[in-house]
Amino acid sequence: MSKRYSLIAFLTIVMMLSGCGKSSQDAASLPEFCKQDGSRIYIKQGKIRMEIMPKVAGRVSSLKYDGHELLVQIADLDRITDWGTVFWSSPQTEWGWPPIDVLDSKPYKLSADDDRIVLTSEVDPKTGYQFTKTYLPSGVDRIAVTYRITNHSTKAKHVAPLEVTRLPPSGSLFYPRGETDVISGIFYPLDVQSIGDLTWYDYDAKKIRTDHHKAMQDGKEGWVAYIDDGYLLVKEFADNPPAAIADGEREVEIFTHVEHIFIEMKQQGASVSLAPGESLDWTVIWHVKKLPEELAGNPNPQVLATYVRELL
DSSP: OOHHHHHHHHHHHHHHHOOOOEEOOSGGGSOTTEEEETTEEEEEETTEEEEEEGGGTTEEEEEEETTEEOSOOOOOTTTOOOOSEEEEEEOGGGTOSSOOHHHHTSOOEEEEOSSOEEEEOOOOTTTOEEEEEEEEEOSTTEEEEEEEEEEOSSSOEEEEEEEEEEEOSOSEEEEEBOSSOOBOTTSEEOOOEEETTEEEEEOOGGGOOSSOEEEEEOBSTTEEEEEETTEEEEEEOOOOOGGGSOTTOOSEEEEEOTTSOOEEEEEEOOOEEEOTTOEEEEEEEEEEEEOOHHHHHSOOHHHHHHHHHHHO
């Protein structure tokens, strides 16, 4: 097992063994790496500043590196919820659209331990799912997020974890290409390129036609990356073969909104069968960096991939 997969496994085991800790809505009882300002929680790790909103499903509402924002931020809450980073269950066919408000937008309970914060949803009456999100610094300029899905229904459920991050409509996304071809589901195909062993996408508003666009594919090595304006965001997760992914889904997805509002970076874990009362845990490590000048000025795909692999 490689060093980075050992780290993911270790973090997942730690989260499974840990309890929620003491209840907290008070800044004084949060871990030292956190602070609370009104209804928002802030995590500082190296040059990363992550903002979390417990009252809106514990979602990540801002991610800054040395003051530079990488996410699409909150819009009019009464109009749209497509901002920040959310967590869903997969396959989406189980719940359709819009997302389940209990899990996607309603308040989560906040609790804390000495080295982590935990946000827990109510139980969704439709699916029986309860989500837990645990945030833990895991090194310089990186934060680990461990998601838990618990099945509180009365029957076994096949389910996979899915993280969705809304990024500005600019920049490029890339990941090591896996065993399947690119598909687009019900949407227009996304104009992605095959460059060596990578799938690469450059955002171009002129190529977004009269509907949303999507690319879905198996990944390899367990990472997907985004670069824009000289900054890099990498999501690291356990790699899975195509057979482990939920029916109709793929391990990595890129989605572009028809109104040029955002790009979605999506990745998901293995589908498992959960008996009533059982849970699954899945860890995603967020790496954020400002690229060296030679990479920012000349974003060669293979050189950037090497940089990412060394980072992991």
